Amino acid sequence: MTPAANPLHPWDMAPAEARALQERLAAAVLRSDALGRVRHVAGVDIGFEAAGSLTRAAIAVLAFPQLELVECSIATQPTCFPYIPGLLSFREAPAALAALGQLRQRPDLLMCDGQGIAHPRRFGLACHLGLLSGIPSIGVAKTRLVGEHGAAPPQRGDWAPLRDRGETIGAVLRSRAGVKPLYVSIGHRISLETASRMVMACVTRYRLPETTRWAHRLASSPATACAPRAPYPHPQRRDAR
Numbered sequence: 001m002t003p004a005a006n007p008l009h010p011w012d013m014a015p016a017e018a019r020a021l022q023e024r025l026a027a028a029v030l031r032s033d034a035l036g037r038v039r040h041v042a043g044v045d046i047g048f049e050a051a052g053s054l055t056r057a058a059i060a061v062l063a064f065p066q067l068e069l070v071e072c073s074i075a076t077q078p079t080c081f082p083y084i085p086g087l088l089s090f091r092e093a094p095a096a097l098a099a100l101g102q103l104r105q106r107p108d109l110l111m112c113d114g115q116g117i118a119h120p121r122r123f124g125l126a127c128h129l130g131l132l133s134g135i136p137s138i139g140v141a142k143t144r145l146v147g148e149h150g151a152a153p154p155q156r157g158d159w160a161p162l163r164d165r166g167e168t169i170g171a172v173l174r175s176r177a178g179v180k181p182l183y184v185s186i187g188h189r190i191s192l193e194t195a196s197r198m199v200m201a202c203v204t205r206y207r208l209p210e211t212t213r214w215a216h217r218l219a220s221s222p223a224t225a226c227a228p229r230a231p232y233p234h235p236q237r238r239d240a241r
Contacts, residue, residue, distance in 0.1 A: 008132060011080050011094050018087050022123040029117065029127050034189040035109060035136040038064050041202060042107035043211025044099075044129065046092040046114075047219035048079065055079045057095035058218035060211060061107050065201060067210045072218055075099035086120055086145075089128035096129055109190075109198065110137040111211040116185035116195075118162055118170035120146050130188025137187030138195040139170075140212055144183050152181040157200050159184070171196045179207045 009021055041064045047056040054076055061071040075098035081091040092114075115124030116139030124145070130137030147164035152172045162170035162183060170185035173196055184196050202209035208216070 011090060013090075015082075015084055015087060018081075018090050019121065022087075022119075022121040025131060026117070026121055026123040026127065028131055029123070029186070030189045031117070031186050031191065032189075033191050033194050035194075038108045038198070040064060040070060040105055040107045041109045041111060041198070041211055042103075043209070043213070043215035044096055044110055044112045044125075045212065045215035045219040046096060046125075049076065052083070053079055055092060055095040056219055057092065057099040058215045059096070059099045059103065059107075060214035060218060061103060061105050062202070062211055062214065064108075067202060067204070069214060071103060071105050072214070073099040073102040074218055075102060088114065089123075089125040092125055093128050093132070096125075097132060100129075100133055107135060110135050110187065111140050111199065111202065111209060112137060112187060113140060113142075113212050113216060115139045115141050115145050115183070116170070116187040118145060118147060118164075118183055118185035122169070124185070124187075126185070126187025136189035138190060138199065139183075139185040139187050140199055140209060141183040141185070142180075142208075159196055168192070173199060175200065175203045175209070176205075176207050182207070 040061050042059050042061045045058050056076045059073045063070050075095050077095045112126040116126035126137045126139035147162040149160050149162045149172045152174050156177050159171040159173040161168045173182045173184045175182050202211050
């Protein structure tokens with residue numbers, strides 16, 4: 001059983017307090033590699049039920065590099081924070097931590113469907129979960145929240161820097177040729193280069209990594225069962241540890 005992280009703070013606070021807390025906690029995010037061998041990588045996604053009054057967090061743990069499903073966990077809790085852009089981790093993280101605490105297999109790396117430091121205050125969901133759990137984490141977002149970038153490179157696996165106020169805050173990653181790029185950013189205890197490499201190591205023939213695909217399916221559909229399946233063939237696999 002993976003112990004649930006002890007929150008460093010209460011979740012019930014005013015938006016202004018939450019923004020100030022993000023700014024303080026952002027200083028504790030480690031932006032360099034501090035992860036060991038990755039044998040299990042987990043995808044984290046959040047959905048909502050009952051018109052948003054219930055938060056449904058799903059975690060899918062995959063063996064790495066095989067990308068076979070090992071375990072999954074789903075936690076549903078009353079939604080405790082309003083929908084405010086830039087503060088979504090206060091709405092989503094409590095259920096995600098509960099789902100993490102239900103796992104028997106502690107993952108070596110978290111890939112969150114959301115932002116890491118590619119955030120106005122450099123503290124998105126991936127940072128929040130990484131810091132509270134102590135697990136290295138990556139933000140893998142489908143859309144840009146903040147920052148500017150040039151054209152994304154056309155080749156699979158290439159990336160361009162996402163920059164904001166003179167700082168590189170993420171990678172605009174072409175996970176598959178001919179489709180929209182992903183926005184990858186540091187969550188905690190990992191560098192941007194390693195984060196991008198690990199995301200690509202979890203991509204098969206789709207735009208999204210298998211971690212995100214599994215977690216999204218579980219978070220968005222209460223009827224989805226957590227059953228292992230065979231991994232997809234992985235083109236051009238490289239050792240990404």
